Amino acid sequence: MSFNKIPKDDTQHQNHLDGAVNNLNNDLQEEASRAGFDNVLQRWIEDVKEVNNPELHQIVVDLQALKAHFNSGTIDHKLVGQLMGRLGENTLKAAIFAENPNTAQRVTNLGEALLKAAKQVQNPNVNSTPEQDLKNSNG
Numbered sequence: 045m046s047f048n049k050i051p052k053d054d055t056q057h058q059n060h061l062d063g064a065v066n067n068l069n070n071d072l073q074e075e076a077s078r079a080g081f082d083n084v085l086q087r088w089i090e091d092v093k094e095v096n097n098p099e100l101h102q103i104v105v106d107l108q109a110l111k112a113h114f115n116s117g118t119i120d121h122k123l124v125g126q127l128m129g130r131l132g133e134n135t136l137k138a139a140i141f142a143e144n145p146n147t148a149q150r151v152t153n154l155g156e157a158l159l160k161a162a163k164q165v166q167n168p169n170v171n172s173t174p175e176q177d178l179k180n181s182n183g
Contacts, residue, residue, distance in 0.1 A: 054144045054146070054147050057091055057147055057150075058144075058146060058147055058150050060087050060088060060091055061147070061150035061151060061153070061154050062150060063084060064084060064088055064154055064157075065150070065153050065154050065157045068154075068157040068158060068160070068161040081114065082111065082114070082115065085107060085110065085111040085114070086111065088107055089104055089107045089108060089111070092104050092107065095141065097141055099138070099141065100134075100138055100141070102130070102134055103131060103134050103135060103138060106127050106130055106131045106134070107131065109127055110124065110127045110128070110131070113127070121165050121166060122166065124162075124165045125162045125163070125165040125166035126162075127162075128158050128159075128161050128162035128165060129158070129159060129162035131155075131158045131162075132155050132156070132157075132158030132159035132160075132161075132162055133155070133159070134155075135151060135154050135155035135158055136151075136152060136155030136156070136159075137155075138151055138155075139151040139152045139155065
């Protein structure tokens with residue numbers, strides 16, 4: 045029996061989710077330059093595909109686009125920010141599909157980390173407060 049055929053349990057999915065959140069909470073540009081980051085994205089893609097839910101198709105598409113973009117060697121902050129923002133929104137919505145409450149919480153945490161990372165990618169030199177964010181979005 046191949047190890048690839050053994051279905052992942054919730055603990056493995058939760059570990060992948062925790063790992064992805066940690067990656068997003070670190071310096072994303074630095075994380076993206078590390079060799080292992082490609083593997084993180086690939087595991088994430090495989091985990092989402094394994095759920096086999098058509099509602100999650102856009103997440104897979106955006107993850108594949110993000111992975112390809114990071115592999116290109118140059119980072120378009122606007123594109124990465126847009127992809128991560130959409131991933132964050134769709135990931136938050138996807139939390140309802142998690143059967144295990146611990147997994148659902150981790151999916152929610154991941155969605156929030158993606159949204160935060162999307163803002164940081166689009167405004168890398170800004171450590172803004174919510175008040176500044178509001179002012180910038182209305183400006």
